[in-house]
Amino acid sequence: MLSTTRKPWRKGAALVLALTLGAALAGCGSSKAAEEKTPAGGENTAATAPADKTLTVYTAGPEGLANKLIKQFEEQSGIKVETFQGTTGKILARMEAEKSNPVADVVILASLPSAQGLKKEGMTLPYPEAKNADKLNKDWSDAEGNYFSTSASALGIAYNTKLVTAPPASWSDLTKPEFKDQINIPDPSLSGSALDFITGYLSDKGEGGWSLFEQYKANGVVMAGANQEALDPVITGAKSMVVGAVDYMTYKAKAKGEPIDIVYPKEGTVISPRPAAILKSTKHEENAKAFIDYLLSDSAQKLVSDAALLPGRTDVKAENRANLDGIPLLKTDWNWMGEQGAAVTDKFTKLFK
Template identity: 65%
Template sequence: MIMKKSWKNGAALLLTAMLGVSAAGCGTAPKPANNTPAAAPQAEQPAKTETKKEEKKLSGKLVVYSAGPKELAEGIQKGYEAKTGVKVEMFQGTTGKILARMEAEKANPVVDVVVLASLPSAQGLKKSGLTQEYKAAAGADKLIPEWSDPEGHFFGYSASALGIVYNTKLVTSPPKEWTDLTKPEWKGKVNIPDPALSGSALDFITGYLSGKGDSGWDLLKQYKQNDMALAGANQEALDPVITGAKSIVAAGVDYMTYQAKAKGEPVDMVYPASGTVISPRPAAILKSSANVDNAKAFIDYLLSDEAQKLVADTYLLPGRKDIKAKDRAGVDQIPQMKIDWAWMDTNGNDVTKKFTQLFK
């Protein structure tokens, strides 16, 4: 009797289990999943732990070589250090000096990030295999696309435009076109920055030649015949115009002019209607960087609201489309030449040598 009762109980349990499976397969059992212990949240836990690892606090240092302006470079350094806790070791110089320093250190590179004042120079670094991509840069989707590398090897976080800068006390009727500077009235009164030292000056000269071809050298030869002086980098070319030792800078950098004007200096500028070059200022992470996470965070900071406001406050053109330029002409208000950045990159060295030889 006891065996019979046990058999009946076992059969009843088996039938119940089979009915349960059948009900689950037909979708008629409404609550079994809800009665199961919270397994799903536990399965998601590793993903949360991984996210925390990706957001780990940065530390250590970052070596940055940066083209000016000085107050912007220092402002960005201070803001980045405050945000990340990373110590920045910064060398400031012209694009030419930065590239020369990198060349001298190529056997033992130390720099993590370079900030240049010339787009072709950044293109050259990429072509030489010296940069690394960073496709996840925060804010990169808001940048003016023509100023940055589509593969994420450099980012045009700001820009300057080149124009005819003049002393307002000495020049009452400023020249309006590049060809006007060949007139006798400007003989011996004009400076031009050295493209071997100024990345933006190189951008202007190669940009002009990329559109004009060999005939573009005719204008530059006329400049030399009119005693135009080769005067160092941008600031060295501008200072004599501020003091009145010279009247004009050809291919002068606009943000320096706006800064000087805001301080009460007697300078102003003209963008020729025939067009000029807007020179992006790109930042790139070097492939040899020993501090890649810190370098990526630096690029993110350059493209942030905070840093882009610093850019605008320095009278540069912000790299982001949604940030307005401050008290100056914006990108859409500056007539631009048709230029070929690829040609400029390929021919930059040859143009520099020929130009400096011409102006000796």
């Protein structure tokens, strides 16, 4: 098992896409470097590593997948990897705190606008020649190679199958009186995918889209931490549904036998890509490029599919979940979503607090 994962912070940090976070960190866990491994057989996707065979990756999970990816990369490359795992908001807060002495070489986020923000701030190192980059979904990745969305999730309505026998078909169904005080929504200041859902919905519906969230508030919808914290009460039956639920978490819980399922509303939803980027401040450029090459490889994309995520490559299909062609989508403007992210987060959290 990978021994480099840091424990999550006890206190959340705001997700600010322009990376102007000023909040102090509330403490973090400890970490130790992974044992250096000798290159093993199998698919050789990584470039030859220089003498300094180390790399630091900050990743927004999921933890099980991240551990498997890191382990396989270490075995194939001989590069040892130290990781920090947390939500997108916590990763951006950590990067802000470390800006005078950057630590991370590569970041994997759960929000495309966050990666767009890194590019805009000049913090990414372009790698346009990355192997298999031409096979990625072009809507999710940067044409100049500043970030690569190697996986994605779709956002929907997760529901407890014991409590909800007729699942909702529309986002507006959740405003019905029978669902009063039974619904959670993740906090967009802690969850990049939750912010993607909210800004994506507003991108499609315009300013009038706020009326849906106002009706949610009036119907007792509760903002309940990050994604897993919002989902857990639905699994246990304390709540009935999560709006803006991350689908791979629901699929994984369902596969374990939990009474949970997910529906994608008929008017469409938002795909939340998970971009990886090399930071310009890296001191291990070749190792970082080797890691990006690995994330786009056949073996890494198979691990993504096995984790119930949408693969980033268009030529790889998931076998245990709905694929992209089976999910109705809203018309989203990612540039608008990135520009409005901080303002939307502020307005939404004030509405629900």
